[in-house]
Amino acid sequence: MLTTEQMQPFNDAVNDPLSAETASKEREIIGTLCTYAPEELIWAAGFHPMRLFSSKSDIVLAENHLQAYCCSLVRGILEDSLAGRLDFLTGTVFPHTCDSMQRLSDIWRLKGKYKFFADVVLPVKLNTPSARTYMLDILNTFRTELEAAGGRPILEQDLHEAIHLFNRIRRSLRALYDIKSQNPSIISGADLYTLVKGSMIMDKVQAADRLEQLVSTLMPVDTPENDTGRVILSGSVCDSAAYYQVIESADVQVVADDLCTGQRWFDGEIEDQIDPMAAIADRYMDRMICPAKHSDLTIRGEHLASLAKKHRAGGVVFLLLKFCDPHAFDYPYLKEFLETRGIKTLRIEVDEQQDNAGQITTRIETFAHMI
Amino acid sequence: MSEEASKEKRKIKSAKKMRDLMTTYYLDALSASQNNKKVAWITSGGPVEPLVAMDIIPVYPENHGAMIGSAKMGEDLCAKAEDMGYSADLCSYARSDISCAVVKGGPIGGLPKPDMLICCNNICGTVLKWYEIQARYFNVPLFIFDTPMCHTGYSRPVADYVRAQVDEYIRFLEKVTGKPFDHDRMAQVGKLSMEGQRLWQKVLNTTRHKPSPMSAFDAFFFLALIVTLRGTQVAVDFYKELIQEMEDRISEGISIVPEEKYRLLWDNLPVWYQLKWLSNTFSAHQACLVADTYTSAWCGAIQYIDPDRFLDSMAEGYTRIYLNIGVDQMAEQVIQMVDVYDVDGFVMHSNRSCKPYSFGQMDIMNIVRERTGIPVLMIEADMVDPRNFSQSQVETRIDAFMEIVKQGRDKH
Ligand code: SF4
Numbered sequence: 001m002l003t004t005e006q007m008q009p010f011n012d013a014v015n016d017p018l019s020a021e022t023a024s025k026e027r028e029i030i031g032t033l034c035t036y037a038p039e040e041l042i043w044a045a046g047f048h049p050m051r052l053f054s055s056k057s058d059i060v061l062a063e064n065h066l067q068a069y070c071c072s073l074v075r076g077i078l079e080d081s082l083a084g085r086l087d088f089l090t091g092t093v094f095p096h097t098c099d100s101m102q103r104l105s106d107i108w109r110l111k112g113k114y115k116f117f118a119d120v121v122l123p124v125k126l127n128t129p130s131a132r133t134y135m136l137d138i139l140n141t142f143r144t145e146l147e148a149a150g151g152r153p154i155l156e157q158d159l160h161e162a163i164h165l166f167n168r169i170r171r172s173l174r175a176l177y178d179i180k181s182q183n184p185s186i187i188s189g190a191d192l193y194t195l196v197k198g199s200m201i202m203d204k205v206q207a208a209d210r211l212e213q214l215v216s217t218l219m220p221v222d223t224p225e226n227d228t229g230r231v232i233l234s235g236s237v238c239d240s241a242a243y244y245q246v247i248e249s250a251d252v253q254v255v256a257d258d259l260c261t262g263q264r265w266f267d268g269e270i271e272d273q274i275d276p277m278a279a280i281a282d283r284y285m286d287r288m289i290c291p292a293k294h295s296d297l298t299i300r301g302e303h304l305a306s307l308a309k310k311h312r313a314g315g316v317v318f319l320l321l322k323f324c325d326p327h328a329f330d331y332p333y334l335k336e337f338l339e340t341r342g343i344k345t346l347r348i349e350v351d352e353q354q355d356n357a358g359q360i361t362t363r364i365e366t367f368a369h370m371i
Numbered sequence: 372m373s374e375e376a377s378k379e380k381r382k383i384k385s386a387k388k389m390r391d392l393m394t395t396y397y398l399d400a401l402s403a404s405q406n407n408k409k410v411a412w413i414t415s416g417g418p419v420e421p422l423v424a425m426d427i428i429p430v431y432p433e434n435h436g437a438m439i440g441s442a443k444m445g446e447d448l449c450a451k452a453e454d455m456g457y458s459a460d461l462c463s464y465a466r467s468d469i470s471c472a473v474v475k476g477g478p479i480g481g482l483p484k485p486d487m488l489i490c491c492n493n494i495c496g497t498v499l500k501w502y503e504i505q506a507r508y509f510n511v512p513l514f515i516f517d518t519p520m521c522h523t524g525y526s527r528p529v530a531d532y533v534r535a536q537v538d539e540y541i542r543f544l545e546k547v548t549g550k551p552f553d554h555d556r557m558a559q560v561g562k563l564s565m566e567g568q569r570l571w572q573k574v575l576n577t578t579r580h581k582p583s584p585m586s587a588f589d590a591f592f593f594l595a596l597i598v599t600l601r602g603t604q605v606a607v608d609f610y611k612e613l614i615q616e617m618e619d620r621i622s623e624g625i626s627i628v629p630e631e632k633y634r635l636l637w638d639n640l641p642v643w644y645q646l647k648w649l650s651n652t653f654s655a656h657q658a659c660l661v662a663d664t665y666t667s668a669w670c671g672a673i674q675y676i677d678p679d680r681f682l683d684s685m686a687e688g689y690t691r692i693y694l695n696i697g698v699d700q701m702a703e704q705v706i707q708m709v710d711v712y713d714v715d716g717f718v719m720h721s722n723r724s725c726k727p728y729s730f731g732q733m734d735i736m737n738i739v740r741e742r743t744g745i746p747v748l749m750i751e752a753d754m755v756d757p758r759n760f761s762q763s764q765v766e767t768r769i770d771a772f773m774e775i776v777k778q779g780r781d782k783h
């Protein structure tokens with residue numbers, strides 16, 4: 001088990017990104033809205049990329065910009081911005097993903113609250129050579145914008161350092177996930193969630209150092225624990241420790257995930273021997289896609305099935321954010337794809353505005369008996 | 372003149388011809404396989420001209436969705452999709468099409484089975500997911516024409532990427548049909564497409580006349596040809612006749628709304644299952660919806676297209692359409708329309724189904740209000756799924772809005 005002391009800095013970063021000991025001291029902060037934000041470039045330009053989450057405050061000001069049928073993540077982040085809770089930002093970057101994010105970017109740009117603003121309209125297709133060329137072009141455009149904002153060129157050396165730094169974070173998180181999969185009782189799901197979220201928020205050197213320390217103290221036990229009650233989480237964001245707690249109190253272990261706030265963020269390392277811009281583009285082309293992007297027609301199903309096999313999971317729990325189109329469209333096919341392969345599924349609708357984790361206990365318990 | 376006779380006189384005669392043309396088109400499409408013709412399903416804003424040049428019959432699930440909505444069959448089909456596991460919060464065109472493909476329901480017993488799917492994401496991300504689903508279901512090749520969102524402008528990387536895909540698209544069609552692409556035919560189709568779009572613009576412009584010879588409700592109906600038969604002589608000929616009829620109406624002083632007094636602009640897709648009711652409700656206030664942001668999307672990109680270099684310029688034309696630009700540019704276009712059509716009020720349909728069209732509407736509303744001073748009404752509905760529409764509520768809001776419009780006009 002991780003001690004309170006070990007978890008402290010990550011908890012602090014999650015609770016208050018700025019006052020925490022782990023906040024960036026010299027770097028100005030650029031908020032990012034999705035895992036497709038090229039964080040290495042932002043870091044290489046001298047900024048601190050910080051993933052934005054909704055503080056889940058009541059929607060008051062955002063009511064005047066976004067209708068109630070917009071997902072709570074998008075509405076929640078806009079509310080935070082309008083209420084001044086993000087005034088510490090120097091700027092933001094919007095990678096293009098879903099229709100809701102696309103319009104949030106427009107509304108955000110028109111508000112013009114921060115010094116720096118960038119849209120990074122990556123290709124939607126991630127499986128053709130022309131899309132890769134375009135991806136690289138767009139990354140280069142973004143690099144130029146960052147250079148202008150940072151007032152200095154981004155050197156090859158800066159890029160290599162940033163890639164190295166993020167690779168360290170990725171490697172450690174992967175190691176922690178592997179430990180969790182092998183011996184679920186060593187790290188609780190809630191802690192793992194906090195470690196990932198904290199790393200998305202805190203200063204990146206601090207994140208890399210602290211994660212490496214953690215990994216070195218955790219010793220997986222050789223004998224794997226029993227195979228019952230192992231599940232994978234799938235969805236967009238799962239921004240609440242409560243879901244992990246409810247699942248684990250039903251004696252079900254989360255052993256892997258396909259989440260924006262999980263493996264989709266840190267899977268895949270960037271090659272550091274080749275041209276860094278090309279290497280960054282390659283990671284996005286190769287990484288498991290988010291459903292707002294296109295690759296092979298059944299790639300997400302195959303990915304989940306292979307995760308389940310690798311981690312000996314009997315079920316996949318879909319945490320679907322209300323009004324999230326890309327994930328809702330994929331759900332019926334994924335359900336069928338997995339169930340014909342003997343993997344059970346459970347769908348839970350999530351609304352960040354109203355934490356309903358408590359209400360799913362019975363459904364999780366029933367599911368636990370099925371897997 | 373009796374009321375009956377006056378109603379008869381107001382009727383647009385070309386409507387019958389248009390219905391016949393659409394019937395012929397759907398019969399052709401439904402019997403495609405007997406005639407050894409291939410069928411492609413394509414998104415409404417997709418590049419159809421290469422299909423026409425290859426003699427492939429284009430079929431539009433969104434047009435079919437509109438038919439389902441008008442036939443009031445949307446609720447049932449949407450509910451069937453929900454039974455299949457699709458969330459009720461998804462686009463109702465997508466939901467009704469997905470279930471219709473399985474149960475072969477709807478007004479024409481389902482669309483002809485596709486031989487290929489062409490998805491252009493210039494309108495939304497929904498179509499990407501929707502076409503992936505159909506590609507898995509029908510097990511046919513899918514081509515995605517990826518048109519990056521142009522929040523603030525059109526950049527060189529975007530231009531290069533989209534242009535490269537025009538060639539990939541043609542290679543895809545050659546592969547699926549096993550026939551070489553005919554560039555001479557393409558040049559003709561490109562010219563016809565441009566001419567059709569120009570004529571469609573002209574049809575829409577006839578409503579600048581006061582009183583207006585037609586309304587946006589008519590435009591919603593006559594739109595089907597520029598969507599489905601773009602690039603053909605049929606569309607060109609038909610719109611020429613329609614323009615003639617409109618000009619005749621203007622010279623004879625026939626208006627679509629009796630005693631038109633107020634002119635309004637509509638935003639977003641139509642509420643298909645309530646067209647008649649909405650039209651009557653506004654007419655009762657002597658208000659005519661003279662224009663809309665939706666039907667003009669099929670001629671909004673004319674400025675970027677060069678009929679002599681159709682394939683090259685179509686990349687830009689298809690990328691810079693109304694929904695694929697920033698909210699501020701959309702507001703600019705609305706403001707232009709307010710001016711061109713000289714309207715007294717703006718009615719916005721907040722459409723639960725269509726997120727890219729509806730999110731940002733409130734910002735557009737504020738910009739338009741500030742810059743033009745005209746009153747704006749926002750009504751909540753859905754284009755196909757009637758479960759999200761409350762007639763009494765909408766009626767009260769329209770009545771209140773029309774009071775403000777009237778007061779605004781009296782001041783002038
Ligand atoms: S949760 Fe879904 S709808 Fe919301 S921003 Fe993410 S992908 Fe878009």
Ligand code: SF4
Nearest residue numbers: 462494495497724725
């Ligand atoms: S209605 Fe909107 S979401 Fe649905 S297919 Fe059309 S553009 Fe896309």
